[in-house]
Amino acid sequence: MTPAVAVILGLSVATIVLLLVAFFTTTRQDRNGHAPETSGETPSPQVKAAPLPAPTAGRVGIDYPDPRTIKVGDTIECQGVRSRVLGGLYLSWQGKQWTEYLLDDGTRRYQWLSIEMREGTATGEPPHLEVLLWTPVPAEGMIPAKATLSVEGVDFFPVDRGTAAFRGEGVTSMPERGLLDFADYRAADGRLLSFERLQGQGWTSSYAQPLAPGTISIESKG
Incomplete structure (x- = not known):
């Protein structure tokens, strides 16, 4: 086997290994529910509901007799x-x-x-x-x-x-x-x-x- 053929075979093997690693990594992420966004849209930030206003208490002597x-x-x-x-x-x-x-x-x-x-x-x-x-x-x-x-x-x-x-x-x-x-x-x-x-x-x-x-x-x- 010539050195050029050996180099080509080595690169092919390395490429296959990298593809297998990428495949298993992607599969594991999908099972864990951590897959990256595929829609291409930026997720909107979560908006917290505004707190309910505090009840307005009456004022003694103004809103009602003291x-x-x-x-x-x-x-x-x-x-x-x-x-x-x-x-x-x-x-x-x-x-x-x-x-x-x-x-x-x-x-x-x-x-x-x-x-x-x-x-x-x-x-x-x-x-x-x-x-x-x-x-x-x-x-x-x-x-x-x-x-x-x-x-x-x-x-x-x-x-x-x-x-x-x-x-x-x-x-x-x-x-x-x-x-x-x-x-x-x-x-x-x-x-x-x-x-x-x-x-x-x-x-x-x-x-x-x-x-x-x-x-x-x-x-x-x-």
């Missing part, structure tokens, strides 16, 4: 019911302060309206105004325990417990000043259960759920 401006003697409308504010309790406990107003809707059904500025529960969450309308329920001799309570088939978990100092104004059936024991519970559906007692007396209990902003309208006394 419940903190309620005074004893005012008439308010809450959930379609007009009530007279007979009296108020101004309470404090461990640096927290809140107000409870006794309401009379004219049918001898008395309810308490509590108003408190609460800190945000999550990091970065701003404080929010919590307004609760409390409806008395029979305590049936129940004593608030430090564990979960089951009332009418609903489990309530302990939230806060302590003794608050209070100052009364108007008609409240309470002394002008004193100490009030309380125990608050919350159910998974957001319903609240609270026990209160004037020291030395028996427990009373009430249910409540938070009121939405703008639920209350205020008619100041003349």
Whole structure:
């Protein structure tokens, strides 16, 4: 075999080897789903959906009345019911302060309206105004325990417990000043259960759920 023939055969073998390598490489890429684009078009970049705008929160005192401006003697409308504010309790406990107003809707059904500025529960969450309308329920001799309570088939978990100092104004059936024991519970559906007692007396209990902003309208006394 002449050197020229040997060179030609060597080049032919090398060419065949390169073709086989290219064939197997392409086949492997196709199985892995990484085959190159064949359309010749440049793929468009993935566009992320724009985030939904945050809900616009109403402004207390501008978009709706500020419940903190309620005074004893005012008439308010809450959930379609007009009530007279007979009296108020101004309470404090461990640096927290809140107000409870006794309401009379004219049918001898008395309810308490509590108003408190609460800190945000999550990091970065701003404080929010919590307004609760409390409806008395029979305590049936129940004593608030430090564990979960089951009332009418609903489990309530302990939230806060302590003794608050209070100052009364108007008609409240309470002394002008004193100490009030309380125990608050919350159910998974957001319903609240609270026990209160004037020291030395028996427990009373009430249910409540938070009121939405703008639920209350205020008619100041003349």
